[in-house]
Amino acid sequence: MNAFQLIAMSRSLDLSGLFEEEDAAERKTRFTSVYPAKDIVHKIEETVRAMGFQVQRKNSRLNLLHIDPKSKGDRHLSVAAEVFEVNPCLHVVELRKSAGDIAQYRQLCIKLSSDLSLQKDDNMWREKGGITLPCPCPCP
């Protein structure tokens, strides 16, 4: 990943705050994950489907939509998830709420970040839920 790509993700450089009610910090969440990108995407899809979301994959982005049959169109929770590679062992997952209830969005973020952002342990192999992760590079 290019340093400027990372910098461009900064909330302070996101002028959309001028048009939004909520603080960017509330609408966008970022965390790191040591899982390979494919596993991250798979895990997100699996988790959100179990929570009742519909998933649409678009290039390196996942569009997550949770339709609440009881509420009107504009209350549906719509979230975009994107995975960026820092290096082969480290990825950044960014979640962005584009519409819907902030509390529901926060719940989703907590679930996904607790599932995906693991602490590195001493040996180079990590296991969670049956996925074994070899580390192909000398990870920090």
Add this chain to the structure above:
Amino acid sequence: MVQCLEEIGHVLDHLLPCLGIKSFMQPRRLRNPEKVANETVFSVSEVEALYELFKRISSTVIDDGLINKEEFQLALFKTNKKESLFADRVFDLFDTKHKNALGFEEFARALSVFHPNAPIDEKIDFSFELYDLKQQGFIERQEVKSMVVATLAESGMNLSDDVIENIIDKTFEEADTKHDGKIDKEEWKTLALRHPQLLKNMSLPYLRDITTSFPSFVFYSQVEDA
């Protein structure tokens, strides 16, 4: 009917000062939105909508028709307590008259660069000046590191110094074609054209829908858009 209201508006604007009633508030509508529309990518009705946003932001702390740094921060971050490397730099770039306060024209001209349809060269120039923290005409490695560290700190992401140095090394390897340890305007332009995602934060899709987000009421609109 519409014309009638406009004329009443004109009359009041002239009458109130004569009655000794000074308006401490900014004008309810722009005198000359066409001028701003001509200098930016916005249409006249978009300029009027932008003015509604401007009025709202510029009156949050002091109702003086200008956006000061505190009001700018409040609008962006919903808090005036946030110290930010970038917020200062963004404000400075908007503040072309260097008055520490933004008038509507400066506000509109700067936001014009962020319109999805604005020329990419404008976005490239603006972002270069943004990242050139010390305004030396080039982006130094140390400036890049400060910005990366600041970005990581705000979301609580922990990357080791080695990983950070590695990311910056790779970036300079690609960007610094003259191998002088700095990224100049030309090198930045080449990099940005090759990786358009670098300019992602230079476009605000909200600006496309601004007339629906900030309706300025019909009877203030002076011109019918074709």
